Amino acid sequence: MSAPKTFEPKIFRPEDDGPDRPRRGLDDESLRTQTTIYRDDLLAGQTMLITGAGSGMGKAAAYLAARLGAQVAICGRDPDKLDTTVKLVREETGSEVLAVPTNIRDPEAVEALIDKVHGHFGGIDTIVNNAGGQFPQDAIDFSRKGWLAVIDTNLNGTWWMMQEAAKRWREIGKPGNIINIVANVERGMPQAAHTCAARAGVIYLSKTLATEWSRWNIRVNCIGPGVIETEGFRMYPEEALARFHKANPMKMRGNAWDVAEAIAYLSSPAARFINGDLLIIDGGQAQWGVIWPAGMPDYFSEDGAA
Ligand SMILES: CCCCCCCCC/C=C/C(=O)SCCNC(=O)CCNC(=O)[C@H](O)C(C)(C)COP(=O)(O)OP(=O)(O)OC[C@H]1O[C@@H](n2cnc3c(N)ncnc32)[C@H](O)[C@@H]1OP(=O)(O)O
Numbered sequence: 001m002s003a004p005k006t007f008e009p010k011i012f013r014p015e016d017d018g019p020d021r022p023r024r025g026l027d028d029e030s031l032r033t034q035t036t037i038y039r040d041d042l043l044a045g046q047t048m049l050i051t052g053a054g055s056g057m058g059k060a061a062a063y064l065a066a067r068l069g070a071q072v073a074i075c076g077r078d079p080d081k082l083d084t085t086v087k088l089v090r091e092e093t094g095s096e097v098l099a100v101p102t103n104i105r106d107p108e109a110v111e112a113l114i115d116k117v118h119g120h121f122g123g124i125d126t127i128v129n130n131a132g133g134q135f136p137q138d139a140i141d142f143s144r145k146g147w148l149a150v151i152d153t154n155l156n157g158t159w160w161m162m163q164e165a166a167k168r169w170r171e172i173g174k175p176g177n178i179i180n181i182v183a184n185v186e187r188g189m190p191q192a193a194h195t196c197a198a199r200a201g202v203i204y205l206s207k208t209l210a211t212e213w214s215r216w217n218i219r220v221n222c223i224g225p226g227v228i229e230t231e232g233f234r235m236y237p238e239e240a241l242a243r244f245h246k247a248n249p250m251k252m253r254g255n256a257w258d259v260a261e262a263i264a265y266l267s268s269p270a271a272r273f274i275n276g277d278l279l280i281i282d283g284g285q286a287q288w289g290v291i292w293p294a295g296m297p298d299y300f301s302e303d304g305a306a
């Protein structure tokens with residue numbers, strides 16, 4: 001008879017696993033060597049604003065966009081992280097990225113950001129709402145502040161960006177393209193209920209706006225990543241991370257480049273007739289597995305109580 005298990009998830013803070021955790025995700029050296037199927041000038045003449053681009057998928061997307069000829073503006077809260085993207089792009093492409101430290105939760109700061117990018121580049125063609133995140137916890141234990149932080153970042157912050165961008169596009173009579181990075185939430189996700197609520201909100205907001213805003217030639221689409229190995233993995237305990245890839249039938253983790261290439265596609269002329277859609281990039285996780293971002297409680301294990 002197997003020994004009884006005692007695992008119950010508890011609050012996990014990124015520092016709990018110690019300072020020596022492996023750094024995850026594509027580092028600058030790996031980004032520099034990524035290849036792409038796209039032609040060099042695919043995005044030439046286009047200006048893109050990418051949020052949360054000091055790390056992870058946002059950084060990869062900014063770098064790829066610049067490589068494909070786009071003018072790129074980025075934001076995030078931490079200016080030092082943004083600087084690493086500016087430096088990478090400058091060294092690899094010779095282009096200057098406009099970095100504007102901004103908290104997307106602050107609607108006035110978002111308005112100023114849109115103003116600044118318009119002023120600097122003379123317009124914006126594509127906005128990528130990638131900034132976001134959450135912490136893993138059973139919903140019943142969410143603090144009020146924690147719930148509000150996740151909803152405010154992922155739902156409200158994304159909305160402020162969309163509305164400010166669209167108001168400007170309507171005002172100047174120019175077309176627009178919005179790409180929202182959400183998550184694969186179709187079947188919900190235990191220990192991530194706050195983010196599921198926010199992301200589902202963004203998905204259905206996007207589908208609605210794709211209709212309302214088509215009269216101004218503004219397209220709105222979402223990308224739903226599954227398990228994509230990035231710096232963001234620090235938010236999860238090692239024990240949970242060790243199982244993440246088992247949630248998809250390919251039993252692998254995607255990387256930031258997988259998502260960056262999808263962003264480039266949705267930004268390109270090839271996507272001109274795609275509107276209101278959700279592109280899932282998850283290796284088939286939606287049809288197959290489940291993730292427990294804080295670790296699976298005994299109750300749900302095969303030999304757990306039921
Ligand atoms: C998409 C797929 C789904 C998750 C499924 C996972 C599978 C897919 C793999 C990866 C998915 C990813 O998204 S990876 C990307 C992850 N990247 C990120 O999450 C980066 C950005 N995240 C954040 O900034 C934070 O997590 C977030 C809470 C959203 C905002 O933080 P802020 O800095 O504004 O706020 P804080 O001051 O830190 O926290 C505010 C309150 O939130 C609560 N709080 C914060 N951290 C907490 C913690 N670890 N455990 C409990 N509670 C916590 C506390 O009540 C805090 O108040 P006090 O008690 O007073 O402090």
Ligand SMILES: NC(=O)C1=CN([C@@H]2O[C@H](COP(=O)(O)OP(=O)(O)OC[C@H]3O[C@@H](n4cnc5c(N)ncnc54)[C@H](OP(=O)(O)O)[C@@H]3O)[C@@H](O)[C@H]2O)C=CC1
Binds near residue numbers: 052056058076134
């Ligand atoms: N990695 C994965 O498997 C998955 C990720 N996602 C989502 O994809 C997006 C990118 O994640 P990923 O690259 O993995 O993780 P990262 O943590 O590397 O990236 C998230 C970025 O968002 C920025 N950010 C967070 N809050 C704010 C804010 N209030 N204002 C402005 N910027 C903010 C962060 O920068 P700073 O701290 O400087 O503000 C950070 O650079 C996130 O929305 C994430 O939740 C969804 C599904 C799966």
